[in-house]
Amino acid sequence: MKFSKEIENFLLEEAKSRFLKYVQIHTTSDENSTSDPSTDRQFDLAKILASELKELGCRKVILDEYCYVYGFLDATKGYEDVQAIGLIAHMDTSPAEKGKNVQPVIHENYDGKVIKYPKNPELILTPEDSPELKKFIGMDIITSSGDTLLGADDKAGIAEIMAAVAAWQKFPFLDHGPIVICFTPDEEIGRGTKNINLEYLPAYCYTFDGGEIGELEIECFDAWKANIQFNGISVHPGYAKNRMVNAIEIACRFVSQIPEAETPQHTENREGFYHLYHLEGDCVKAKAVLILRDFESKNNKKRIKYLEQLIATFETRYPGLKIDLTTEHSYENMIVYLKKHQQVIQKAAQAIKQAGIELKETIIRGGTDGARLSARGVPTPNIFAGGLLFHSLKEYVPVQALEKAAEVILYLAGNWLEEKQAKK
Ligand SMILES: [Zn+2]
Incomplete structure (x- = not known):
């Protein structure tokens, strides 16, 4: 008809x-x-x-x-x-x-x-x-x-x-x-x-x-949100050697370890990504917020695993640093x-x-x-x-x-x- x-x-x-x-x-x-x-x-x-x-x-x-x-x-x-x-x-x-x-x-x-x-x-x-x-x-x-x-x-x-x-x-x-x-x-x-x-x-x-x-x-997309909280240690900068743990500075180093090829500006079609969309903080505390997107949930799980491994590496590299990760599954x-x-x-x-x-x-x-x-x-x-x-x-x-x-x-x-x- x-x-x-x-x-x-x-x-x-x-x-x-x-x-x-x-x-x-x-x-x-x-x-x-x-x-x-x-x-x-x-x-x-x-x-x-x-x-x-x-x-x-x-x-x-x-x-x-x-x-x-x-x-x-x-x-x-x-x-x-x-x-x-x-x-x-x-x-x-x-x-x-x-x-x-x-x-x-x-x-x-x-x-x-x-x-x-x-x-x-x-x-x-x-x-x-x-x-x-x-x-x-x-x-x-x-x-x-x-x-x-x-x-x-x-x-x-x-x-x-x-x-x-x-x-x-x-x-x-x-x-x-x-x-x-x-x-x-x-x-x-x-x-x-x-x-x-x-x-x-x-x-x-x-x-x-x-x-x-x-x-x-x-x-x-299969969609996740990741909140990463960096907890540092503030000390007078003149007397900071081996004591200060600068949260915001470490947060910057951390986000620079996210694979660049897996960001929105480098992906299309069925490719997934990490997208850093918020970063704030100071010496004591810093926060990075990312969204993770992919058509396959297993790929997002790998991305979360990568963040967890990176956190372990950074906590080893900077004694005194504590990083908390919370993830939330936004939709499937x-x-x-x-x-x-x-x-x-x-x-x-x-x-x-x-x-x-x-x-x-x-x-x-x-x-x-x-x-x-x-x-x-x-x-x-x-x-x-x-x-x-x-x-x-x-x-x-x-x-x-x-x-x-x-x-x-x-x-x-x-x-x-x-x-x-x-x-x-
Ligand atoms: Zn609409």
Whole structure:
């Protein structure tokens, strides 16, 4: 089955107009905040989405104190007993760039040349920045006005889900099973699933977050955090011989022993790394914080072993020095869980192909809400939302990608009806 032009046009207009509206709502999260959600402004979007979900026919909508929005959409007649699926996207935008006063600009019928920004004459977007641009010639590209990020990550995902829900209301012949919509706060600061209520989620979910058109992400990093505390001994520098143990100086020597070839700036594809992202201290105490990333958990375990051996060496080399290492497993590669639920992957792959798009099964050199959910028993692969160059002033999304992702959602819901339809 292919959708009619009428449905395609409806999805395009819905996804585009909703996207343009959502990006103008300031929802930047804040990693330094200890409250949940990290910023109250995320409620501004959450309230709008909750009321829109009600208007679009959800039987029940919940906006909770942690700023999670849940919408429960009943199945169409005859499909009440098929497996429910969850559609997830995040409301916050990255603190890496300004997200206030976003003014989206549509560059219609893109000609393959340089894109300029009205509010930032020095900034340009070229196919060198993003080779994918060449594929979008003739499409309409949405960017920011150049002084903020756009917020396609992940308001594109939200707009696509809402467009699909609107289509189910407008075209009641589009059959689907029970659907649970979930919009989360604070994904960009790693807390997107911290307060999620698993009781509301069905057994299988999909996130629509990031990624170029056609991407289906079923693997992410296996992720660790390592805190290394150096405890030195302070003595008057004039009388320090054989007595002072300078923690910060030793910390610098220590981090210089991390294999340079295994750092983010020297790795790509399936290669893992150590990433030192914080170092502070003085003579008495110093602290280094690293993240470790790899697609194979055994490689990260080797990295932890290496740090432990280095610590032993340094403690031998500097009598009086004490180094404490604490490690924390942030999230696992979701393939570990997803491979046991092949139908979740296969139905998504099929939906992307049905929408007439080339399927690209890819790996995420990062984590997603889906990785954490998969580990907690809810297999959740990630489907493209269509945007590119996230977390930057040059972030953009083709309007047609918004429409295609919305189509994928409709096909996906249809694919979960197959077993029931076969029995009919
Ligand atoms: Zn995202």
